[in-house]
Amino acid sequence: xxxxxxxxxxxxxxxxxxxxxxxxxxxxxxxxxxxxxxxxxxxxxxxxxxxxxxxxxxxxxxxxxxxxxxxxxxxxxxxxxxxxxxxxxxxxxxxxxxxxxxxxxxxxxxxxxxxxxxxxxxxxxxxxxxxxxxxxxxxxxxxxxxxxxxxxxxxxxxxxxxxxxxxxxxxxxxxxxxxxxxxxxxxxxxxxxxxxxxxxxxxxxxxxxxxxxxxxxxxxxxxxxxxxxxxxxxxxxxxxxx
Ligand SMILES: Nc1ncnc2c1ncn2[C@@H]1O[C@H](COP(=O)(O)OP(=O)(O)O)[C@@H](O)[C@H]1O
Ligand SMILES: [Mg+2]
Numbered sequence: 001x002x003x004x005x006x007x008x009x010x011x012x013x014x015x016x017x018x019x020x021x022x023x024x025x026x027x028x029x030x031x032x033x034x035x036x037x038x039x040x041x042x043x044x045x046x047x048x049x050x051x052x053x054x055x056x057x058x059x060x061x062x063x064x065x066x067x068x069x070x071x072x073x074x075x076x077x078x079x080x081x082x083x084x085x086x087x088x089x090x091x092x093x094x095x096x097x098x099x100x101x102x103x104x105x106x107x108x109x110x111x112x113x114x115x116x117x118x119x120x121x122x123x124x125x126x127x128x129x130x131x132x133x134x135x136x137x138x139x140x141x142x143x144x145x146x147x148x149x150x151x152x153x154x155x156x157x158x159x160x161x162x163x164x165x166x167x168x169x170x171x172x173x174x175x176x177x178x179x180x181x182x183x184x185x186x187x188x189x190x191x192x193x194x195x196x197x198x199x200x201x202x203x204x205x206x207x208x209x210x211x212x213x214x215x216x217x218x219x220x221x222x223x224x225x226x227x228x229x230x231x232x233x234x235x236x237x238x239x240x241x242x
Contacts (some may be wrong), residue, residue: 005067006031007052007156012061014047014212021047021059023212029205034182034189036203038196040141044186044198044212049158053082065156072119080107082156088140089181091133096124099133100147114151121185122147123177137198138155139170149187157181159191159211175202182199200224 007029014022021044022117029035037045048054051063054075063070070078092099100118104110119126122143128136133144142162149157159178163171179202181187192200199206206223208216216223 004031005029006033006065007035007190008062008064010062010064012051012058012063014044014051014056014058016047021212022051025061025212025214027205027207027214027217028057029188029190031188032182032186034179034191034202035205035207036191036199036200037190037207037209038194039175039209041194043209045153045194045209046160048209049160049190049192051082052156052158053079053084055079055084080152081154082158083152083154084158085142085145085149085160085162087161089138089145091136091141091144094133095130095132096136096144097129099144100151103152114153115147118147118151121150121181123173133138138165139167139174142166142174143177146181150181153175155188156191157187159189161192161193161194163193171198179200 005028009025009027012022012025013020013037026050035152039045047056051058052065054070065073065078065081091094092102096119100115101110101165104114115129116126117127120205124143124147128140128144133141135242136144142165157178166174175198178189178191182189191202193202202221203223205218206216206220207214208223
């Protein structure tokens, strides 16, 4: 663990209805990096993600954010530091502006500048501000969801299969936006995906989750050696047998 280690899991387990959903998970993710978490459906990816902002409480082990156990931190304050974007964007009634300012209003922190900065960083133009959020395409809504998270100036972004409902061209643009955000805002990002090719494109670090176990974790260059550029080859090489 170095001073730049942002998220650490130390022997984390979670049981739900007699099943072990997370089994003794440990990893350290440096600040300002993207960890891609891949694994088949039901392997515990969403559960893992939601333990980080305490939407789900773990049974054993410890999760540290900047060296402090999250159990010692106020759950509300943690959620303010951590933005979560899910697979299907949940838009509130009303305009894009109302959607983005929602969290700011709750904290009495609304300012037009904060909204405009979030809008710009999510790569939406100001023309969107007064449009009804529910009338936008899914790809545009996903950008509004990102802007809504960014408005609260998070340190960490949790993305739960954020491109699952998007076509491949929009997906690539979304990936570029998030990578850019990592660079300009220094965000630490945990990105859950079931798409191996996406994990290769976005992950600085990669975790492979199977039946609740983190079978592999490491820098992308170690998990996906250069010799196995083709992801089918990586699969055959034993990286991800599913
Ligand atoms: N509230 C719950 N109660 C019981 N089992 C659950 C609950 N939530 C998730 N699970 C189970 O935990 C496992 C992991 O689920 P999840 O984290 O959603 O996986 P993934 O996101 O990888 O598809 C699954 O087997 C799922 O059925
Ligand atoms: Mg899931």
